[in-house]
Amino acid sequence: MMKLYYRAGACSMATHIVLNELGAAFDLERVDTQAGVTESGTDYKTINSRGYVPALILNNGETLTENAAILQYLFDEYFGDKVDVTILRRARLQEALSFLSSELHAAFRPLFAKRSIPESELQHANTILRKRVGHFEDMIADGREFVLGTAYTPVDAYAFVILNWTTVLDFPLDDWPKVKAFYERVKARPATQKALAQEGLS
Numbered sequence: 001m002m003k004l005y006y007r008a009g010a011c012s013m014a015t016h017i018v019l020n021e022l023g024a025a026f027d028l029e030r031v032d033t034q035a036g037v038t039e040s041g042t043d044y045k046t047i048n049s050r051g052y053v054p055a056l057i058l059n060n061g062e063t064l065t066e067n068a069a070i071l072q073y074l075f076d077e078y079f080g081d082k083v084d085v086t087i088l089r090r091a092r093l094q095e096a097l098s099f100l101s102s103e104l105h106a107a108f109r110p111l112f113a114k115r116s117i118p119e120s121e122l123q124h125a126n127t128i129l130r131k132r133v134g135h136f137e138d139m140i141a142d143g144r145e146f147v148l149g150t151a152y153t154p155v156d157a158y159a160f161v162i163l164n165w166t167t168v169l170d171f172p173l174d175d176w177p178k179v180k181a182f183y184e185r186v187k188a189r190p191a192t193q194k195a196l197a198q199e200g201l202s
């Protein structure tokens with residue numbers, strides 16, 4: 001059975017949501033990434049030497065890390081009956097996952113920094129975040145329900161989780177109506193609601 005190491009509300013929730021979408025059987029184990037231990041007392045560095053979540057133990061016992069790789073794996077392994085998985089579609093998935101991981105996700109890091117940040121740095125971080133959310137708005141074409149088109153894919157779960165961080169920052173999405181509608185649409189899905197509840201966030 002698969003097992004997901006997660007922290008509540010963190011990027012690992014994208015994998016959690018996708019596993020719920022698939023109706024997959026999996027175990028969950030919470031990680032205190034600050035302390036480096038899991039809820040059962042395991043040294044988390046023995047699971048993922050980089051110390052951050054997510055880490056997914058696969059059915060064959062291997063451990064897979066990095067959001068983009070895990071979400072790509074779940075897409076390839078389980079979405080073939082939902083989406084026409086062509087080479088170009090996989091590249092589009094990777095294009096979106098790369099943007100989410102290295103641009104949108106990364107833009108939040110300074111705003112969640114544990115050290116205190118000078119006002120000028122905060123303003124700069126805010127400007128970059130606004131720019132990236134604007135880029136995401138451009139990626140949701142008019143009338144398109146999900147990032148890659150009419151079909152839901154793991155990209156949508158990851159985008160939702162990142163956008164959900166705006167709710168704990170003073171960062172309303174009102175300036176980006178397509179992003180806001182997309183966020184609400186993915187939030188309303190039963191698999192998302194279930195993951196939020198399972199992580200103690202609703």
Ligand SMILES: N[C@@H](CCC(=O)N[C@@H](CS)C(=O)NCC(=O)O)C(=O)O
Pocket residue numbers: 007010011012033034051052053054065066067068101
């Ligand atoms: N490159 C990694 C980054 C993962 C990441 O940033 N994880 C955060 C939660 S969203 C984390 O575990 N941070 C705790 C830490 O770094 O100690 C990925 O995309 O999987």
